[in-house]
Amino acid sequence: MVSVGIGLAGFGTVGAGVFRALKQNGDLLAQRTGTHFEIRRIALRDPTKSRPLPAPLEIVTTRWQDLMTDPKISIIVELMGGTVEPLALLRSAFAARKLVVTGNKALLAEHGAEIFELSRSANMPVFYEAAVAGGVPIIKSIREAFIGNRFESIYGILNGTSNYILSRMTESEMDFHQALREAQSRGFAEADPSLDLNGWDAAHKTILLASLAHGFWVGTCDIKVEGIETFSNLDIRFARQLGYRIKLLSSIRSHPDREIEISVGPVLIPASHILASVNGVFNAILVRGDMVGESLFYGRGAGESPTASAVLGNLAEAALSLSSPTYGSPGPHNLYGRIKNPDSCLAPFYLRLVVNSQPKVLTQIASILGDAKIGIMSLVQSGGQDGHQISLVLMLQKAVVGVTRKAIRQIAVLPCVREKPVLLRVEHFV
Ligand SMILES: NC(=O)c1ccc[n+]([C@@H]2O[C@H](COP(=O)([O-])OP(=O)(O)OC[C@H]3O[C@@H](n4cnc5c(N)ncnc54)[C@H](OP(=O)(O)O)[C@@H]3O)[C@@H](O)[C@H]2O)c1
Known part of the structure; x- marks a missing residue:
């Protein structure tokens, strides 16, 4: 049994979820991987804050930099949110030769080109399963299981909050504001849900999927993004009448000459299509590869435990990478493709x-x-x-x-x- 030290940066919904998940399933993970994962330090902002799961204060720091100087920490798990501090953290982790697991889609979508270049030149993989569709193992599937495919299309319902709102507007004929208030009261939408509603949360995930599937870095200005902020239930009603449902859909489509069309926005999809029945906070991704044909992934795209499940999977991969440094692709591989003008x-x-x-x-x-x-x-x-x-x-x-x-x-x-x-x-x- 090998012991691997972890520095946990962030102890909010997901960070505390990872702490809890390692307490609950750490032994199981150890039996399966031969690695005992030990959280050695936790960085958070406010140690006096009351939390549903208290952090063990003896290992708490308010400076994530302290995680970098502990020689017994080999893996940094970044779950702070935002982009400025996490980018500094990633740079510092590469310099200290520590592996990084992150769930931060905004960070990767906005700074992916730099991060994956650093990762490649340092030969230090970054693991980010939790960044797209929470507990649904889509990154690993695209990166590994489908590596022998050309991706003809990838369609995703990638934002649980929007999907919940659109589902409630469809099922119960609520208006947008009623459905949003219900989502907030049930904990499915943040107090400030703007990134969910303006389409950018889904867009960040779409950028990661497209970059990984097509091997070139997609910039935030390369894609057309629309949200559901101004959505009227009149359109939901008309769509129903015409045999459609409205979903906030991410589309990544290949065209001849390796041109890739990418968009995120509300679209009408036939009511009989399988993605039309993905309701509530659930996420789904429909992948079409030239070898595998169509594959559908469905599950919980956010929340403490599903996201912690993705982080635990990445910890197992990171441990493998520590013992076998050639394991783990550094990310998009700069091979081919360019964006098609929408x-x-x-x-x-x-x-x-x-x-x-x-x-x-x-x-x-x-x-x-x-x-x-x-x-x-x-x-x-x-x-x-x-x-x-x-x-x-x-x-x-x-x-x-x-x-x-x-x-x-x-x-x-x-x-x-x-x-x-x-x-x-x-x-x-x-
Ligand atoms: N929530 C989800 O379901 C979900 C799903 C997939 C991916 N993610 C991603 O996971 C990340 C974390 O999300 P979350 O929902 O867990 O966020 P959160 O609940 O807001 O937690 C953020 C945590 O980071 C700490 N923190 C923030 N800035 C810090 C700094 N500069 N130094 C040290 N600690 C700092 C906060 O400390 P305090 O507690 O002291 O404020 C808090 O513990 C985000 O990138 C998010 O996009 C979240």
């Missing part, structure tokens, strides 16, 4: 307009769409007529995204159009 892709769309109830409105709209060579597959008019306004929902045929957006900008300024149009992509997964 405006040059083809997609069908859902368009909702609020227009004056007057003659020739449809003619004006159809004429702009016709000039742009965008076909209309179907048209639904809202039953409820609000004074002189009506809602129109048009299902648009597949067309070049940039051309569709330009046509919608023209429609938006027609005098008969009363509100900002809602344009949502429709995903058929083909």
